[in-house]
Amino acid sequence: MQDFEAAAHRLFSKVFGAEADLSDINRLSGGASQETWALSGGHFEAILRRAPGGVRPTRPSAAIGLATEAALIRIAGKESLPVAKILHVLTPKDELGEGFVMSRVHGETIARPILRDETFAAARLKLPGECGAALAGIHKIATNTLPDLPSSNGSDQIAQYEDIYRGFDIPHPVFELALTWLKANQPAPIDPVLVHGDFRLGNLIVDEQGLAAILDWELAHLGDPREDLAWICVNSWRFGVTENRVGGFGQLEPMLQAYADAGGAVFSTQEIDWWEMLGTLKWGVMCMIMYEAFRSGADPSVERAAIGRRVSETEIDLINLLEAANA
Amino acid sequence: MHDQPSLAELLQAVKHFIDETASPNLSGHPAFHARVASNVLATALRDLEVRTANESAEAASLKTLLAVSDGRSLDDMNRELCKRIQSGDLTATSHGLIAHLKATTIAQVKTDQPRYSGLKTAES
Missing domain, CATH: 3.90.1200.10 (Aminoglycoside phosphotransferase (APH), C-terminal lobe)
Incomplete structure (x- = not known):
């Protein structure tokens, strides 16, 4: 967990610049097959979506993988469809496993x-x-x-x-x-x-x-x-x-x-x-x-x-x- | 064997602990799982109460529907029913098939999710 928090801090500064300091990390409920984290600090906020524990699970479903998912969200955004903005796709250097960071869209999902x-x-x-x-x-x-x-x-x-x-x-x-x-x-x-x-x-x-x-x-x-x-x-x-x-x-x-x-x-x-x-x-x-x-x-x-x-x-x-x- | 407290009473006690003590002290993801856990115990309590009666009603209905002799297990008869539906021997318009499936499924949903909206539709 400490590793996760340290990596999330580095990620936050990478996405928003050195002046952005991550102060709150909250796991959002729901989304059983992926982890969703709300990250915020100062006036910056983002959503981290990643595989559980950062590891891609072996599942019998046809899930496409988080990098492909991020690519599709980018394409949908270009078509003016209502989607979050992809801010960063995780790489091995981020030490957070597979996933991506997107803008936080306010509203209700439940x-x-x-x-x-x-x-x-x-x-x-x-x-x-x-x-x-x-x-x-x-x-x-x-x-x-x-x-x-x-x-x-x-x-x-x-x-x-x-x-x-x-x-x-x-x-x-x-x-x-x-x-x-x-x-x-x-x-x-x-x-x-x-x-x-x-x-x-x-x-x-x-x-x-x-x-x-x-x-x-x-x-x-x-x-x-x-x-x-x-x-x-x-x-x-x-x-x-x-x-x-x-x-x-x-x-x-x-x-x-x-x-x-x-x-x-x-x-x-x-x-x-x-x-x-x-x-x-x-x-x-x-x-x-x-x-x-x-x-x-x-x-x-x-x-x-x-x-x-x-x-x-x-x-x-x-x-x-x-x-x-x-x- | 002792049954004081009974299995139902033990489950009820754990459910009470989750609802009254644990849940109010939790938030976020653990609170969500506590709600699920409480619902699971409610299902377990209903299952304990109705399983014997439901299984004998289902077995009696299957025996009539399939016209098979006594002594076949519920699982065995359900496998036979699946085979006959798959082969086209029994169809949606076959006498008694939908009625059997509906009665059996209503009993199951009443145990699993008694507030599920589809149950009201089925019973209306």
Whole structure:
């Protein structure tokens, strides 16, 4: 820890100049797969995002690595998308492992206050349109300007998550039925675009005016734009406000309209239905993966144990979606 | 074996300690984990109370759905159900399948996350 603090002090002066003296280091809660630290001193402040303990974990997910994430955030910033400014990408000399430093964007990331507090009432009204426009902006970025990214479309993801699920050898009949439905009802594939991969409350900074910054690009890949539009509709990401299909704050139609108005393709709600089913199944398998990290001893935290008991939440959502699809 | 305090009482005591003593003295990341720990103990307490009844109800329902004989374990029958769904032998429109999955899942969510919004949707 002393090593960490000393290295963080050196980093702060490197980023802001010799006159900047780091006085406060706070670990921000949330962000289970990466460490996020708020650094401040005088009128300077920044966010350090780095791998846990500075070491890149071996994970079964398709996370792209923090240097690539920083490169994507820079590209998104050039396209005038709401993102933090990348101030520095860590090198071995920094002795802090893998990660980067970015500007601190003020606002809220936690879903509960964003969805419930009066402070964010005006922001909530603007968010569906702003999310639609921001996703159109991400999906429009020319793919030949991007760093190397994994590719993954709908079929790839069905195969990938089915494989992982079968690898655990734990029977989940609801997952089986969802897999069968997904395979039988798959929409035609479309040309791959840059997909954020985890666009939802928790990974968005919202202030009183609306969407302030898009965070957590670690699951970005080349894939189907409908994946992003549907992921934020997955019921787990409505944080209890089920009646508002988009993120718990809005309806799907205004987001799709804003998406098309900002130059995105025109998508039907039925296409989003399919991707929402896939997103829900993926989140269920991801909960199994995170529990496996606990079971195997790789991460003994109570949070990782607890998430195993969130698999059933995705199963009830899949039942609700299957019932609606067969109604 | 002694059961005074019972397993439930022991868990309740730890939960009380976390909620009333530990949590108020924590902030930041440890406070977050303390909240998670308290929720985990609440789940464990519910599980203790309902597991036996839930598992026999699930087994009885599976036995009817699969038309299998007595004596098969819950895990075995669930594996059989998975196989039959995968092969297309049972589909979303098969009599009793969705009803079985829904009842079983509702019981599980009530143990794991009784305030989860999807539960209300399923029960409405």
